[in-house]
Amino acid sequence: MSPTVSSSKNPINEFFEWFGDLGIFFWQVMRAAVTPPFEFRELFRQLDEIGSKSLPLVAAAGAAIGVVLSLETRHSLIRFGAKSMLPTAIVFSVVHEMGPIVTGLIVSGRVGAGIGAELASMKVTEQIDAIEASAVNPYRLLAATRILACILMLPLLTLTADFCALMMGWVSQALAEPISLYKFINDGFRGANFNDLLPPTLKTAMFGLIIGLIACFQGMRTRGGAGGVGRAAMNSVVLSSLFVILGNVVLVKLIIIFFP
Amino acid sequence: MSRAARLGAFIVATLAILAAGVFIVGSKRYLFSSTYQLKTQFKDVAGLAVGDDVRVGGVHSGTVRDIALPHRPGETITVAMDLGKSTHEIVKRDSVASIETEGMVGSQYLALSFGSSGSADVRDGDSIASQPPLEMAALFKKASDILDSSQQSAQYATQATANIASISAKIDGGQGTVGALVNDKQLYNNLEQTTSALHDTMLHAQEGVTDFQENMEAMKHNFLLRGFFKNRGYEDSAELAKNEIERLPQGTPMKEFTYPAKQLFDKHDTAELKNQKSLNAGGGFLANNQFGIAVVVASAGMEGDTQKDLVLTEARSMVVREYLVETFEFDDSQLKTLGMGKQTGAALDAGWGTVRILIYPAGTEIPPNKQAQVGTSSKATSNQPLQAPVSTTPKPLR
Numbered sequence: 001m002s003p004t005v006s007s008s009k010n011p012i013n014e015f016f017e018w019f020g021d022l023g024i025f026f027w028q029v030m031r032a033a034v035t036p037p038f039e040f041r042e043l044f045r046q047l048d049e050i051g052s053k054s055l056p057l058v059a060a061a062g063a064a065i066g067v068v069l070s071l072e073t074r075h076s077l078i079r080f081g082a083k084s085m086l087p088t089a090i091v092f093s094v095v096h097e098m099g100p101i102v103t104g105l106i107v108s109g110r111v112g113a114g115i116g117a118e119l120a121s122m123k124v125t126e127q128i129d130a131i132e133a134s135a136v137n138p139y140r141l142l143a144a145t146r147i148l149a150c151i152l153m154l155p156l157l158t159l160t161a162d163f164c165a166l167m168m169g170w171v172s173q174a175l176a177e178p179i180s181l182y183k184f185i186n187d188g189f190r191g192a193n194f195n196d197l198l199p200p201t202l203k204t205a206m207f208g209l210i211i212g213l214i215a216c217f218q219g220m221r222t223r224g225g226a227g228g229v230g231r232a233a234m235n236s237v238v239l240s241s242l243f244v245i246l247g248n249v250v251l252v253k254l255i256i257i258f259f260p
Numbered sequence: 261m262s263r264a265a266r267l268g269a270f271i272v273a274t275l276a277i278l279a280a281g282v283f284i285v286g287s288k289r290y291l292f293s294s295t296y297q298l299k300t301q302f303k304d305v306a307g308l309a310v311g312d313d314v315r316v317g318g319v320h321s322g323t324v325r326d327i328a329l330p331h332r333p334g335e336t337i338t339v340a341m342d343l344g345k346s347t348h349e350i351v352k353r354d355s356v357a358s359i360e361t362e363g364m365v366g367s368q369y370l371a372l373s374f375g376s377s378g379s380a381d382v383r384d385g386d387s388i389a390s391q392p393p394l395e396m397a398a399l400f401k402k403a404s405d406i407l408d409s410s411q412q413s414a415q416y417a418t419q420a421t422a423n424i425a426s427i428s429a430k431i432d433g434g435q436g437t438v439g440a441l442v443n444d445k446q447l448y449n450n451l452e453q454t455t456s457a458l459h460d461t462m463l464h465a466q467e468g469v470t471d472f473q474e475n476m477e478a479m480k481h482n483f484l485l486r487g488f489f490k491n492r493g494y495e496d497s498a499e500l501a502k503n504e505i506e507r508l509p510q511g512t513p514m515k516e517f518t519y520p521a522k523q524l525f526d527k528h529d530t531a532e533l534k535n536q537k538s539l540n541a542g543g544g545f546l547a548n549n550q551f552g553i554a555v556v557v558a559s560a561g562m563e564g565d566t567q568k569d570l571v572l573t574e575a576r577s578m579v580v581r582e583y584l585v586e587t588f589e590f591d592d593s594q595l596k597t598l599g600m601g602k603q604t605g606a607a608l609d610a611g612w613g614t615v616r617i618l619i620y621p622a623g624t625e626i627p628p629n630k631q632a633q634v635g636t637s638s639k640a641t642s643n644q645p646l647q648a649p650v651s652t653t654p655k656p657l658r
Contacts, residue, residue, distance in 0.1 A: 044263070045263070048264075048267040051267060051270050051271070052263075052267050052269075052270040055270055156270065156271060156275070156278075159274045159277040159278050159281070160273070160274050160277065162281075163277045185284060189285055190288065190320075191288070191367060192284075192285045192288055193285060193288070193289055194282070194285055194289075197282065197285050201278070
């Protein structure tokens, strides 16, 4: 727990230092995570904290996305005379992109802020030092469990978001023009294969890694008092959201290459 | 709800969603149902991809499993497909595979036709025949060809229009015969003058005819010729048949006056009246009684030329009628004439013939006039077999 002492205040130096510290942090977490003893109790607590408790938020966001997509896409497709493509358009945009990215952003907001603030306050109140002093690896206990919980929970949350979005997309579509759920799903998944479903969902595990890693990193490198905690929380949210979006660009490209 | 239960419920729920998604997609891919594989060969698959639909009779029944390029040039591409077991009854060895496009911009799919009922069943891994795909590019080329040919037709039409325009310009410019006709005012004037001259000529001709008629009339009354007409008994042979009917009316006459021609006429071959006073009995009856129709019937004896006798009898009946109409007051439209020509009969008098006035009661049907055949009794006779009384049967002279 000794971030590199910056020798200068040069912003370019700071930028590279940040990445270097992140890499060291990641390495330490990885090393701590794969070696016993495993902190299962803490992992379950974090799974619940990050997964179950995010569920309502993610479900609501997904439902809203479904309605909006249905309304907007319907309008556009009618212009092109391709109204019958509406279920397909909704299913594909939700499953491919909207579900994963919305889940990633929602979780990075809620969980990133939570982890960042929690760890930062532990850091400034020297609780982390106390944990370390009691011969418990804080990377294993605090960081690894949270990061792993994020990695595991994000795909599941994405599935929830997808489900809610498709249901509300169907409801919204059925209100405008009656269509059975069976036909909606059947039309929507016409021509779909597993490459349409699994890679976009599993890529959110990568989002989970980004969110957990950055939030923990920002929390555990906090300095200063209450102001430092606030900065840490804000930076966690901002940077994890940013990296989720930037990471998504790379991930989408990789998926297109490897899962055509 | 405990933390563990909450977490468990969340995980189970989301995994259920995942399972549902996997099964929905999997059922589209025929991954979880019993399938069999068929192969077909194409020279060109027109963009067909692995995972595209296979449709049997338009129904989505399978998936393209594999598309394998040939190992050597000149060989064909092998397309392998998984088909649902339910299609096994209809896809036969003679089914034909073709690559179709869904709409103008839709994705490709492999279409299989139904096999014939007599054909053998397919087995897993069999190959079936194929039909080369109709690519959009080929379609566009065809459309382009059609456009080219229609462009050519349009050019021909343009040429034709230009020709017509050139022709009408020439006409308008006064070139050629039609142009002269259309444009030459002189020609039109000439034509108009000719027409008007023709009109004048016609008027003159008419005047000439009128003058001629008057001259003829004058000649008839000229002392040199007057005798001829006087002896004949009438002047205008055109009026012989003016009031002549073609046959006697049906029914019996209510009154009949019979005069021997010898008593009435000057000579046996003329129609000049001699003793017209003797007609007064008949005339008086006509003037004093109501009747339907009266007919002056003249007949000649058996002497002389048949044709001349027919004209003579027509003339005699006309002359008698004229006398009666001029002398007595009655409706002259009810008095008709009928020349019978040669006639055998009781009342003949030394070949002179007779004149009878037959008076029929009101309501008697009036036979049609002979007027149409003015002065051409012979023709009328030959055309009207109904006018039977004119008998040409030779009879022994008495």
